[in-house]
Amino acid sequence: MFHRPRLPQLLSGALLGLLASGVHAAATTPAPDALQPLLATINERLNIADQVALTKWDSGKPIQDTARETLVIANAKKQANERKLNPDEAAELVAAQIEANKLVQYGLIAQWQAAHKAPDVPRPDLNQLRPKLDELQVRLLQQYADFTPYRVDPDCPNWLAEQRSSLIKDTLHGQALIRATGELCVTDQ
Template sequence: MRPSFASWGLLALLLLQGPLLQAQPLSPALQQLLSLSSQRLQLADQVAQSKAQSGKAVQDSPREEQQLQMLAGQAGSHGVGAEQVRLLFAAQIEANKLVQYRLLSRPLPDAGQVVDLERIRSRLNQLNLELLRGYAPALAELRVDDCRPRLNQALQRQVRDDRLDELHAIALSRAAGDLCHWASL
């Protein structure tokens, strides 16, 4: 069963409420992975603006599959399995679309100029490569008994550090929600 927007919202609200009762050890590789994911999600605002201007659909299944295949093909050279890479980037794409759909459901402010989707895609490609490079070290940090509290604390910290609004906090939790499971694959 796929988690609902409300369940992701509940997780995000818990993340926004403050520190966990017992702090977990720092996980620098995980924190870096979440930082990159957050940067990727913040580009969703510009992607939504571009799609509003161009009339393009948010859902672009052929492009998504092309990206997933390309990234999965690079998995071995980064010390992770192809399926782990597909899962990570499918979650990144879904989280990004969550932001886009929500933003497009209401009037967007005028960008003042045409948003260059190719420039945004170039930055997304850079972030994807950085995510791929940091994935194996982050998974290694999550192969512990206290994975879920460690992940929740790292998410909390990222939401706070990036001053994410509720929508982007929900999307970040969606992008990272299954990392503990993926670490066990």
């Protein structure tokens, strides 16, 4: 059973807690140039979730598409080898993007169900969106490869919190962006 009123409260609380923790910890070194393009691509992919949600609202298709997700993750593993990335880490990165995308879709569809309507905006066909998502994955993995040497830097979580906060447009997308970037930094914590 879906309890819609709690979702915004949970998302707001989690987002505020994570943002607040980033405010107190200032990075001692500047963020590497490789972080901003990576976050921009992650955010661009995440914003496509709004359009995907609209297509699924109209078609009645479920948000969960295990066959497509399996294919996307398998492709990421293949592409990882071309970029000298650990295939399992690339798969984890792409899986996080998928989960974040679904978080937005579930949140938006829940809002639309409560309102008994979706926004009256043009809707692309899902088959038009998938090539864009595939192109973004190629860019994402290259940018991830560029950022990989910085993942273990002790300042990585602070860089991430600082740069991610400028991309957050609302609570739902903010929570999804946090999910999408959750494993970018490798810490001993």
